[in-house]
Amino acid sequence: GQQLNQSPQSMFIQEGEDVSMNCTSSSIFNTWLWYKQEPGEGPVLLIALYKAGELTSNGRLTAQFGITRKDSFLNISASIPSDVGIYFCAGRANAGGTSYGKLTFGQGTILTVHP
Amino acid sequence: DSGVTQTPKHLITATGQRVTLRCSPRSGDLSVYWYQQSLDQGLQFLIQYYNGEERAKGNILERFSAQQFPDLHSELNLSSLELGDSALYFCASSVQSQETQYFGPGTRLLVL
Numbered sequence: 001g002q003q004l005n006q007s008p009q010s011m012f013i014q015e016g017e018d019v020s021m022n023c024t025s026s027s028i029f030n031t032w033l034w035y036k037q038e039p040g041e042g043p044v045l046l047i048a049l050y051k052a053g054e055l056t057s058n059g060r061l062t063a064q065f066g067i068t069r070k071d072s073f074l075n076i077s078a079s080i081p082s083d084v085g086i087y088f089c090a091g092r093a094n095a096g097g098t099s100y101g102k103l104t105f106g107q108g109t110i111l112t113v114h115p
Numbered sequence: 116d117s118g119v120t121q122t123p124k125h126l127i128t129a130t131g132q133r134v135t136l137r138c139s140p141r142s143g144d145l146s147v148y149w150y151q152q153s154l155d156q157g158l159q160f161l162i163q164y165y166n167g168e169e170r171a172k173g174n175i176l177e178r179f180s181a182q183q184f185p186d187l188h189s190e191l192n193l194s195s196l197e198l199g200d201s202a203l204y205f206c207a208s209s210v211q212s213q214e215t216q217y218f219g220p221g222t223r224l225l226v227l
Contacts, residue, residue: 033215042117042205042218043158088158101146101209102171103216105158 006089006106013079014114021087021109022073029091032065032072033103038085046087047074079113086110118142119219121206127225133194136222140187140208146170147189148209148216149181153202164189165211196226 006023013019023032031050035043047058049065049072056063062075072089089106118141128134140147149161160173164183175181178196183189193200203223207216 035218040220042119042207042220044117045215045217048215090158101148101163101165101216102160102173103148103150104160107157 004089004091004104004106006109008109009107010110010112012112012114015080017079019076019079019083019111020073021089022071023089023091023106024071025091025104026070027093028069029093029104030069031092032063033090033092034061034063034072034074035088035090036085037088037108043088076111079111081113081115084111084113117217117219119206119208119217121204121219121222123222124220125223125225127227128196129227130196130198132196132226133192134196134224136191136193136204136206136224138189138191138206138208138219140189140206141217144208144210144217145187146209146211146214146216147183147187148207149175149189149191150205150207150218151202152205152221158205161191193224198226200224201226 004023033048034046037043047063052069054065060077086108088108090103120139122137145166148163152158161175162181163171167183178194181191203221205221207218209216
């Protein structure tokens with residue numbers, strides 16, 4: 001089945017540093033999503049990407065949908081302590097069949113920001 | 116607050132028992148999804164309903180079942196519970212199947 005490889009697994013950074021994480025897939029997705037999860041909460045959508053090559057920003061966050069449709073990256077600039085959490089990439093394949101609407105998630109990147 | 120509500124927030128039960136998790140989607144959302152999150156498997160898609168009908172199925176065990184009611188709320192039934200079923204169960208909703216999914220706060224299930 002489809003698998004997403006997300007890296008790095010964890011990051012320990014100083015406040016103010018930039019962060020980069022990425023996801024690669026063994027198959028093509030037509031949508032890439034990035035979520036953040038904090039302890040005791042559900043994943044919260046950060047950025048959605050719908051088109052190959054698309055580069056989208058949300059405040060200090062920037063994400064890109066890879067040209068091959070098999071990868072995506074997320075950058076966080078000038079990190080702050082409240083950026084702490086687990087970041088997940090998620091991909092959605094083409095509509096139809098038994099995978100309709102299904103999201104496949106990466107393993108997550110645990111981000112720790114030291115003040 | 117995503118607008119998706121889930122009850123209960125926590126559930127502790129014993130092996131062999133059956134539990135029901137409830138989800139109310141965001142107002143106007145027709146599609147409901149159930150996911151399981153565990154330490155070893157990560158976030159795994161279980162099943163999707165759209166306007167009352169099953170639309171997609173993931174690696175959902177036969178002991179698990181779900182349904183979506185006419186008012187669009189959904190229930191996930193877990194039976195013959197095993198220790199390994201202990202996990203966070205999330206519900207998500209979207210307007211249509213290919214739209215952005217918004218997640219609820221989850222139900223933490225502990226099977227003893």
